[in-house]
Amino acid sequence: MHIPDGYLSPQTYIPLFGVFVSVAAVAVRKVKKEVSVRVIPYLGMAAAFSFIIMMFNLPIPGGTTGHAVGSAIIAIIFGPWAAMLAVSVALIIQALIFGDGGITALGANCFNMAVFMPFTAYFIFKLLSNQTAGRARMSFAAFIAGYLSLVLAAIVTAFEFGIQPLIASTSDGRALYCPYDLSIAVPAMALEHMLLFGIVEGIITTIILNYFLKTEPDLIYALRKKTKND
Amino acid sequence: MLCLITPAGIILPAFFNSGDAWGEWSAQTLKELVGYVPKGLEKYSHIWKAPIPVYSINGIDKTITHRSGYYLVSGIFGATITYIVMLIISKLIIRNGK
Numbered sequence: 001m002h003i004p005d006g007y008l009s010p011q012t013y014i015p016l017f018g019v020f021v022s023v024a025a026v027a028v029r030k031v032k033k034e035v036s037v038r039v040i041p042y043l044g045m046a047a048a049f050s051f052i053i054m055m056f057n058l059p060i061p062g063g064t065t066g067h068a069v070g071s072a073i074i075a076i077i078f079g080p081w082a083a084m085l086a087v088s089v090a091l092i093i094q095a096l097i098f099g100d101g102g103i104t105a106l107g108a109n110c111f112n113m114a115v116f117m118p119f120t121a122y123f124i125f126k127l128l129s130n131q132t133a134g135r136a137r138m139s140f141a142a143f144i145a146g147y148l149s150l151v152l153a154a155i156v157t158a159f160e161f162g163i164q165p166l167i168a169s170t171s172d173g174r175a176l177y178c179p180y181d182l183s184i185a186v187p188a189m190a191l192e193h194m195l196l197f198g199i200v201e202g203i204i205t206t207i208i209l210n211y212f213l214k215t216e217p218d219l220i221y222a223l224r225k226k227t228k229n230d
Numbered sequence: 231m232l233c234l235i236t237p238a239g240i241i242l243p244a245f246f247n248s249g250d251a252w253g254e255w256s257a258q259t260l261k262e263l264v265g266y267v268p269k270g271l272e273k274y275s276h277i278w279k280a281p282i283p284v285y286s287i288n289g290i291d292k293t294i295t296h297r298s299g300y301y302l303v304s305g306i307f308g309a310t311i312t313y314i315v316m317l318i319i320s321k322l323i324i325r326n327g328k
Contacts, residue, residue, distance in 0.1 A: 032323050040320040047316035048309040055305050085323075089316045098308060 002054075002094065003109055003157065005102030007178040009168035012160060017107025023084060023115050030081040039078065039219070043086055046074045051090040053204070054100075068201040069113050069153070072121035072146035073208045079221035083118035112157045121149035121205075122222060131223050135213065139206045146205030147198040151190065154197075158182075158189035 008016075035043075050070040075083035088110045094100040101109045122145070129141035162182030165175040178185070212220055 028323055031320075032325070035320075035324050037324055040317060040324060043320045044313040044317040048313040051309050051312040052305060055301075055308070085319065086316055089319060090312050093308060093312050093315065097311070098304065 002091075002101035003105040003112075003160065005104050007102070007164065008105050008108055008160060009164055009177050010104075011167060012164070013104050013108050016111045016160075020088075020107040020110045020115060023111075024088065027081040027084045030079075031085060034079065035082055039082075042219070043078060043082060046070075046078060046083070047086040047089045050074060050087045051094065054090065054094065068150060068197050068204060069117060070201075070204065071113055071117040071153075072125075072149050072201055073142070073205040075118035075122040076125050076142065076145065076205065076209060076222045077212055077220050080118045080122040082221075083122075084114050087114035087118065108157075108160055112153050112160070116156055117149045117153040120152055121145040124148055125222055129222075131225065135210070138213065139210060142206040142209040143202035145202075147202035150201040151193045151198045154189045154193035155186060158185040161185040161189075 053070040054067050056067055069087065071083055071087050074086055078086070091101060091110050091114060092106065095103055095106050095109070125141050125145040127141075128144060129138050133141070159182065161178045161180060162185035164178040165181045168176040170176060180188075209220075217223070
């Protein structure tokens with residue numbers, strides 16, 4: 001899902017950069033206030049985990065590949081703000097050092113995978129589950145959160161691709177950036193992720209949630225007891 | 231725990247890497263697909279030369295086993311850097327001793 005340089009017009013990537021930076025600023029404040037020191041090594045591992053997961057390109061009939069992100073489970077365990085920072089770090093390193101994802105597109109990629117996705121996943125999980133829920137229900141909520149947040153993020157990405165021919169073309173109709181429009185971009189991205197990567201993301205989310213439920217249930221951000229300060 | 235997933239996550243992609251992901255085509259591939267290279271795309275695709283493009287440390291050595299090896303090494307290297315950077319950033323942000 002990493003958008004390379006040249007696929008998005010400035011009128012697309014500049015606002016997305018703006019959104020990303022603003023959210024990051026808030027995230028830093030929130031994480032400073034809400035996240036404890038003992039979580040730091042876990043956050044490091046979470047970022048590295050996301051990095052690895054995103055390298056995990058799987059094939060799709062037709063010869064293309066895509067990937068899961070890990071944002072969902074990171075958001076559930078560490079909260080969406082911390083997840084935002086962790087996944088952004090992975091994405092930034094991928095773009096700068098490995099050329100995986102463009103530099104102009106960095107704001108867009110971070111928005112899609114480190115802002116939109118973790119918050120969507122967190123919201124869905126909270127909608128479907130709570131502290132008193134049993135294992136089965138939590139697992140179900142985790143799977144759906146992972147699955148839906150990835151699919152929706154893929155569609156948002158496809159939307160960013162697909163509007164390019166509409167908003168940035170030369171007078172003779174040639175696209176300046178991504179040449180595929182919405183009718184091609186959305187189905188391609190959506191199907192890829194609905195049929196395969198969404199399931200991968202859902203499964204990863206469920207498995208890791210269960211691991212944390214068993215070993216460190218108090219750590220899980222999404223299941224914290226509400227205090228007056230929340 | 232996460233270290234267990236890592237090796238699998240790196241070895242498998244190397245074998246499964248079939249073509250570029252949708253939307254991540256190079257300018258050259260795009261030319262073949264659509265018949266032209268969109269002007270803006272052409273301009274921006276040279277904006278950044280990453281040190282380790284496409285996770286291939288050695289661009290010349292193209293055999294499958296070697297490419298998988300490089301992919302693996304890049305993966306470990308990248309994951310480690312990500313871990314360290316995240317650690318540093320987190321330490322700078324989080325000060326409370328809850």
